[in-house]
Amino acid sequence: MPLFGKSQKSPQELVRSLKEALGAVVKGQAGEKKADKATEDVSKNLSAIKTILYGAGDQEPQSELVAQLSQEIYNTHILLTLVQQLPRIDFEGRKDVVAIFNNLLRRQIGSRTPTVEYIVTKQEILFDLMKGYENQEIALNCGMMLRECCRYEALAKIMLFSPEFYSFFDYVEVSTFDIASDAFSTFKELLVKHKMLSADFLENNYEKVFTSYQRLLNSENYVTRRQALKLLGELLLDRHNFTTMTRYISNPENLKLMMTMLREKSRNIQFEAFHVFKVFVANPNKPKPILDILLRNKDKLVDFLTKFHTERSDDEQFNDEKAYLIKQIKELKADETSTS
């Protein structure tokens, strides 16, 4: 028993009382006295749960209490309720939910991560979190929890291979800038964090992913366009995605798009496009349609590249690459068709 303050509730009691309060919040109408009391109870209980997980002040959390608490949380499926009722929880309460959720996720027993294992059996939690991007009020809270989930391959896998993943192509384009950016960083994390997983995902869902991706590259929104182009370059140049890269650079439509982007108004976009364009040209086994396009535009391309970003004289690597591309294009011959 602590010397000061009121006597502590046991973890089981805390979770039970949180659950009841949440139930009351759902039932009640805002403004009603009862509902207000319930909201307050939810926050209080959340704060108490957080204290058990993080410890109070200098006090380390007690592992026995943490174990009881986690068990109770899994048994009552309260994580799902919390995520679903997040819009009804007040500002501080939401922050506590994020803190509780992320702490539980990181919990480890030996090489096991029990919360991750639990969420694998309760995947709605992930999908509801993803849906959170549709609600301005909770979008950033959900983003924080989602990115914590991304760190675990098992959870990333569920999200990547779900139909819900494709909602990200909408979320990254929403008009609220901070939400769009947050969604983009989650989106990116899913695609780059677990290399083998995402390589497998991109290979097996190539058509669907890149059809959607095309939309981002053509977005009206400058930030989306630029971020998407940059990420595309990173994905294609990652060795894990070799198969995807080969496929991407064999499609003449993709080459045309990059050539258009090389001439975009924004110099930053031009520059990012250059780093994707170079892969098409450097490919030693160019398929005929690609070669045809390059041949048809040979003189124009050489001319264009010679004048391209000439002010970057300090950037040795860029200039080397540019010189290499110009040389490659100059030496292109019609009979040099693909061997593969």
Next chain:
Amino acid sequence: MAGHEMVHNAMYAPHEYDAGISSVDQISFLNGEDDIPRITRIDSAEVVYRAHRRAKLVGKYLMGDILGEGSYGKVKEALDTETLQRRAIKIIKRRKLRKINNGEQNVKREIQLLKRLKHRHIIDLSDLLENEEKQKMYMIMEYCVGELQELLEAAPDKRFPIFQAHRYFRQLVEGLEYLHSQGIVHKDIKPGNLLLSTEEILKITDLGVAEAIDAFARDDTCHTSQGTPAFQPPEIANGLESFSGFKVDIWSSGVTLYNMTTGVYPFEGDNIFKLFENIGKGQYQIPDGVEDNLKDLLTGMLQYEAANRIALEDIKKHDWVRRKHPVTPGFVAFKPIQGHEDMLRGFTVIPYLEDLHFHNSEEEEDEDYEDHYYSNMINTHPHAEPAVAGAQNSNNCESHEAEKKKKRKTKSGLLSSCHPS
């Protein structure tokens, strides 16, 4: 040789000395101290140090003490006077470089690779300066406290407690995964090439013998290796013509982990021929006391056939790697740099900063020496954001500082070239 490294305590020595021979030193004047008895307090040996405590600017970097010495030249601590970031500067003497096998080529390759890499666990090359006249190159990198090798040597039994080894190994795996994703084989992974930042973040360094695999090559076949013998896999010890590059790094990381956890090497030999013979046979023992889990991982990483060697992806999933290891007593911390007393390896540029701003001596105004440094690091990362224009804004105060610095630089140039070393 070691003389000029042992400077530490004598932070005020230069001033004291100056106070004796020239006008009144600002600090001692402010302190109201008499300068006559102070002369007697000076050890004659300290007079020699005087030149070394003088502020020396290389470009915008104010040089501090020596952090280490490699075959190519010294590594010094420095301060970026514009951003106030703590840096380490690798000074490469071209003349020395020419005498080393593949020296120039290796440095060039390292720079090229480092410029395009950006990752939490890869050393960051932030700037590159050249001085044509002196035939020197300056690689400006993020500051690190020291190498894992140094830590290991400071440890009892030359090994880390499991939790500490685990902490570093996990970070090594992450850095390696990034390198491989960029098609780069490091080829010289060992504790001597793993640095720790002040936040204990591991940084893979020394890409001098690394190889970038062609982006369109189907696999990671390599043909050459110049890595450290004790860390080389059987395929290299046996002189195979071609081998999987990525698996070389897995092997060396395995030897590194073996070494960090046991304090010994799986393969040894009185000379390189014996060593390679032993590696070539592939027979090794894991000492008693290594837990089964770790044994299993080590065995996986030190598989004789590269094809059977565990992949990075599976290392990450290995039970020993995923497990949380309890913190046990015996954490190994850095010792002070040799000749220094500072346990925490604090910032060594401060005395030089004081010299730069407070020291005004008039006796050597006659030197006229101008250093020319060429930077060629602007916009290096292909995806770098445009530089912040604000950095170039200067106000009166700054330009005044710049004037001062210029003056100092003019003086320090010649002096620094006549070290008694």
